[in-house]
Amino acid sequence: MAEKATGGAAGAAGRAPAADRPDMVRNVVLVGHSGAGKTTLVEALLAATRTVQRPGRVEDGTTVSDFDEVEVRQQRSVNLTVAPMVHNDIKINLLDTPGYADFVGDLRAGLRAADAALFVVSASEGVDGLTRMLWEECATVGMPRAVVITKIDHQRADFEEALTACQDLFGEGVAPLYLPVVTNGRMNGLIGLLTQKFYNYATGTRTENAPGPSYEDQIEQYRGALIEGIIQESEDESLMDRYLSGEEIDTKVLIDDLEKAVARGGFYPVLATGTGVGATEVLELITQGFPSPLEHPMPEITEIGGAPVAGITCDPDGPLVAEVVKTTSDPYVGRISLVRVFSGTLRPDMTVHVSGHGMADRGHEDHDVDERIGALSSPLGKLQRTTGKCVAGDIVAVAKLSRAETGDTLSDKDRPLLMTSWTMPDPLLPVAIQARSKADDDKLGQALQRLVAEDPTLRLENNAETRQLVLWCMGEAHADVLLDRLSKRHGVEVEKIELRVPLRETFGGRCQALGRNVKQTGGHGQFAICHLEVEPLPSGEGFEFVDKIVGGVVPRQFIPSVEKGVRTQMQRGVVAGYPMVDVRVTLYDGKAHSVDSSDMAFQIAGALALKEAAAKVPTLLLEPVDEVAVLVSDDHVGAVMSDLSSRRGRVLGTEQVGIGRTLVRAEVPELEITRYAIDLRSMSHGTGTFQRTFLRYEPLPAHLVDKVAG
Structure with missing residues (x-):
């Protein structure tokens, strides 16, 4: 921090920055909503470390187009x-995450790979509900955090208002380290609250001065709150008494305690940035205040069979344990895997074991194979700068891992291990697609498998x-990005089509029916007659077949044939083509022929009897009903409950979850919530989440039958 060191960039121009020890690495995830200024902050930090020169040029002259082109910026916003x-x-690895709720999967990947989080908040826009939700995501995993308030020199900027919003939404422990100095609408420096120095950037180079007397009251107000917050987190219990008695606490002691409090996740310093100001202070917080990988708890590690493995630490000489946190594929470059090494050292051309990852329900295969990796590189925009190794705690891009997918574990081939995967949100927006042409259809399967390998939320x-x-997506923006990738990256054109919800049929009453299959063709004929009684069962009871044949009128060997024929016809449906459920079928009479009766003849007779029953009594269409649990802020509970009722839902109740959050439970027909992921996000300003679980089938209202089944 500026209070402790004056900085000085040590960027390795044009070369891949390398680390030899875990304590020389800082992995930091940038978090914030779209438009908060994350990408601009990354550019400023790259320039401050002389990794690139504005506008986006490495010092050896190589252009880094990722920091100029609009199209690439858009790609960064969703990746x-x-x-x-x-x-x-x-070495600092900045992980820039998307600022849209649809891409929370990438945020969680960033949290897995990082050791601390830097929240980016715009001084002109304040804190939105999504940012609070992201803060809670970090709090859940105990991530050390700090806040950077950006765009201080924007005409609508209000630092104090943004700071107050952060303190209100993020809770205790949020306090500024610096105060921005703005003159004539331009930020030209920062006042360090601990050192009480003015870091002046007016000339383009930082110089240290004493702050003017006009800032004394403001410094005293914020400095007192900062010192009290630091002392509360201190392990030295005498500090508070000494401070309250009027003793001036040494600045070095305060800075040391501040760094420990930040690393433990108990204190959240706030910094400020504007055009050309604040990047050095952010870098100093990252390098001096954020924890190294040595302080990051190791995820649970097991053998392939599930037996826990203890004793593995962040040691470059330890057994290899690494994880694929992001996968990208390109038809020309191939697959590139972004890998965080937790233990051991990864080197080019190594043979590693790939294992993972327990998401077969999403189309991801479980892996248990050996692969030889290709080159290692340190990615910067479109550049892949070659590096010779990656030690424990560092992050690297790996080429030619053809089988590994996001979430997979890489380990020594002689000692295969598996890391417990991070929790991924359930995709809840179904999007039905079809290829536009036969040529597109031929390429669609392979292209989709590549998308699935890249994105565990799909x-x-x-x-x-x-x-x-059907593509199950996180939201509309997620779906649009996936379809765009199919088109531009894989050359496959698809179109959205109306989603069909699978319905069911059942009988609306009880009746008796005859199944007669008698045919003489001149040779071996068919003869089977069966009398069935059908009746509906309560919802969820399924199918029941009852044998009441007496006297052998239907030979014993043909009774299973009747049941098989009934089951086959039930699967095909009897009216609208939907499977039939919740039916009891009783075989109570029939006839057979000693020569012409057969297994197939009685299967056909059973099916015919079921069709005749459908002509005698009404049949009902049944729709699936889900149990839905919606988590929203208290401000939106009324709107959510009203909306659920308008969807033919039955609200079951509410319960308080934490501070300011309510869980609403309801039963809602699936037909009414196919787009609920989009509608809830709009209703709750991006902060609401929900889960759905199939509950049962219920009769479809009469006024919807023609609309749905027609």
Whole structure:
């Protein structure tokens, strides 16, 4: 921090920054909503470390187009990207995460790979509900955090208002380290609250001065709150008494305690940045205040069979344990895996074991194979700068891992290990697609498998009932990005089609029916007659077949044939083509022929009897009903409950979850929530989440039958 060191960039121009020890690495994830200024902050830090020169040029003259082109900026806004740099001989890996709720999967990947989080808040826009939700994501995993308030020199900027919003939404422990100095609408410096120095950037180079007397009251107000917050987190219990008695606590003691409090996740310093100001202070906080990988708890590690493995630490000489946190594929470059090494050292051309990852329900295969990795590189934009190794705690891009997917574990081939995967949110927006042409259809399968390998939040479903290909996505923006990638990256054109929800049929009453299959063709004929009684069962009871044949009128060997024929016809449906459920079928009479009766003849007779029953009594269409649990802020509970009721839902109740959050439980027909992921996000300003679980089938209202089944 500026209070402790004056900095000095040590960027390795044009070369991949390398680390030899875990304590020389800082992995930091940038978190914040879209438009908060994360990418601009990354650019400023790259320039401050002389990793790139504005506008986006490495010192050896190589252009880094990722920091100029609009199209690439848009890609960065929906992808997890990494920007490595060096400051004071510390390698910093900045993980820039998307600022949209649809891409929370990339955020969680960033949290897995990082050791601390830097929240970016715009001084002109304040803190939105999504940022608070992201803060809670970090709090759940105990991530050390700090806040950077950006755009201080924007015409609508209000630092104090943004700071107050952060303190209100993020809770205790949020306090500024610096106060921005703005003159004539331009930020030209920072006042360090601990050192009480003015870091002046007016000339383009930072100089240290004493702050003017006009800032004394403001410094005293914020400095007192900062010192009290630091002392509360101190392990020295005497500090508070000494401070309250009027003793001036040594600045070095305060800074040491501040760094410990930040690393433990109990204190959250706030910094400020503007055009050309604040990057050095952010770098100093990262290198001196954030923890190294040595202080990061190791994820649970097991053998392939599930037996826990203890004793593995962040040691470059230890057994190899690494994880693929992001996968990208390109038809020309191939697959690139972004890997965080937790233990051991990764080197080019090593043979590693790939294992993972328990998401077969989303279309991801479980892996247990050996692969030889290709070159290692340190990615910066489109550049892949070659590096000779990656030690424990560092992050690297790996080429030619053809089988590994996001979430997989890399380990020594002679000692295969598996890391417990991080929790991924369930995709809840179904999007049905179809290829536009036969040529597109031929390429679609392979292209989708590549998308699935890259994105663990995507679930691919080939619905056998509706005969539709369905992409389960996180939201509309997620779906649009996936379809855009199919088109631009893989050359496959698809179009969205109306999603069909699988319905069911059942009988609306009880009746008796005859199944007669008697045919004489001149040779061996068919003869089977069966009398059935059908009746509906309560919802969820399924199918029941009852044999009441007496006297052998239907030979014993043909009774299973009747049941098989009934079951086959039930699967096909009897009216609208949907499977039939919740039916009891009783075989109570029939006839057979000693020569012409057969297994197939009685199967056909059973099916015919079921069809005749459908002509005698009404049949009902049943729709699936889900139990839905919606978690929203208290401000939106009324709107959510009203909306659920408008969807033919039955609200079951509410319960308080934490401070300011309510869980609403309801039963809602699936037909009414196919787009609920989009609607809830709009209703709750991006902060609401929900889960759905199939509950049962219920009769479809009469006024919807023609609309749905027609």
